[in-house]
Amino acid sequence: MTAVAVPGVTGRIDRVEWSALRRYWFDDDPTGHEYGLGWAYEAFLAAFWDLPGVATPPADPPPAPPADDIHGRAAALAVEAPHVARPAPPRPRLSGNLAADVHEVCGLTWAQIATLFAISERAVASWRVQGVPRHRLATMEALRAIGAIMVGGLDPPGVSRWLTAGSPSRLDSIAAGRQAEVLAEARAYLDTPAT
Amino acid sequence: MERTIETLLYRTVFIPEDDDPNPLFVLPTTGRWPTGWTLYTTTSVVIAWAEYCRNHPRDVAASDLTGGVGVDEASLDLFARLELAGVLAARSLYSLTFGFDRLADLTSPWAEECLRRAGFDLTSFHAEPSAGYGDCPELASLTDTLGWEAMRVPSAAWRRGDGWCVPVFRAGRARLLSAHRLLERASPTVAVAVATRYAAGERPAWLGPAA
Numbered sequence: 285m286t287a288v289a290v291p292g293v294t295g296r297i298d299r300v301e302w303s304a305l306r307r308y309w310f311d312d313d314p315t316g317h318e319y320g321l322g323w324a325y326e327a328f329l330a331a332f333w334d335l336p337g338v339a340t341p342p343a344d345p346p347p348a349p350p351a352d353d354i355h356g357r358a359a360a361l362a363v364e365a366p367h368v369a370r371p372a373p374p375r376p377r378l379s380g381n382l383a384a385d386v387h388e389v390c391g392l393t394w395a396q397i398a399t400l401f402a403i404s405e406r407a408v409a410s411w412r413v414q415g416v417p418r419h420r421l422a423t424m425e426a427l428r429a430i431g432a433i434m435v436g437g438l439d440p441p442g443v444s445r446w447l448t449a450g451s452p453s454r455l456d457s458i459a460a461g462r463q464a465e466v467l468a469e470a471r472a473y474l475d476t477p478a479t
Numbered sequence: 480m481e482r483t484i485e486t487l488l489y490r491t492v493f494i495p496e497d498d499d500p501n502p503l504f505v506l507p508t509t510g511r512w513p514t515g516w517t518l519y520t521t522t523s524v525v526i527a528w529a530e531y532c533r534n535h536p537r538d539v540a541a542s543d544l545t546g547g548v549g550v551d552e553a554s555l556d557l558f559a560r561l562e563l564a565g566v567l568a569a570r571s572l573y574s575l576t577f578g579f580d581r582l583a584d585l586t587s588p589w590a591e592e593c594l595r596r597a598g599f600d601l602t603s604f605h606a607e608p609s610a611g612y613g614d615c616p617e618l619a620s621l622t623d624t625l626g627w628e629a630m631r632v633p634s635a636a637w638r639r640g641d642g643w644c645v646p647v648f649r650a651g652r653a654r655l656l657s658a659h660r661l662l663e664r665a666s667p668t669v670a671v672a673v674a675t676r677y678a679a680g681e682r683p684a685w686l687g688p689a690a
Contacts, residue, residue: 354552355690358673359525359639361559366525367665368562370569372498436494437568437664445566449541469537473568474493477510478519478530478634478644479608479678 373439383411390431391440488520523642528667533636540683541566559670572662583630
């Protein structure tokens, strides 16, 4: 079995394995899929194997440009001070009482929750004892779930700011029945993809 | 060429309610290099935070510390070291050490020439999300077949040197040697937010115009 060195890639790639893949892609019955990747397959083979005598250059990052404008200065300052560490706030706990949980975890006042449903603050405050009405359950449960995602990185007052910032705010979106959009924004915090 | 190296990478990580972050958690098929399992990391701390800011422009915008006045040449030094803490969630900072056998370096002029010959449009490294990230997702779809464990690529969020992005693929997961939580809870500074490149039309106004 011949192993072929691939410059720029640490390790070795097996040419026999590649030949098998080539047969799979180009000699078997077409599925349509192979045409989409065909250019890349052929091109990668050519590019990574057929460049004799080309040495792999070192891969140091390019030097940063001179910090002569606001962006350059900001970049230099950012490298020097990229973050600020913070102490962890006390963790809120879910009690199982839906109204109380939304109030605690989302940091929303009873007035803000009342505005969400266009009802009185007194009516909302009574939900702690009487329970959330059936037709409000889905929205309140979604709010609690969204708050539970965000409260680890934001304390409850921060979750409240996250929900109420902007126009329309995320709370406005929830009021308009677009909980799924807000939930997707919260879930986007779970990962940090390069974009 | 055969080489096994130890690579120190960084990643900002979501803090769950129980304060027990999982530095290897990924959402499948997201971002510029989507696969079933792509762990996005960087070679420098500042780029990890820049990628975070680029991901959440709405919340960076809502974290305006200037009351709408904005940061400019005169005020930058004063604001630069302050944290974006208003609406942008804090994260943990991790260092991850890998011992890759097949780390594809796509950052050198030589690699760029290879990619060009392969038909890969190099502007794809910075292609907008709205443009589907150019050829990046298609290249990502080939990495499993190519046997690449990870690759070193430019960052669209930070184009001033200082480091790279390193998406780690499923084959590279087993190469993880150690993970350390460097900071339990932190937020990027205003300086990072100002220096970050955002997707078209997403740069928060209070940070001033794009470079």
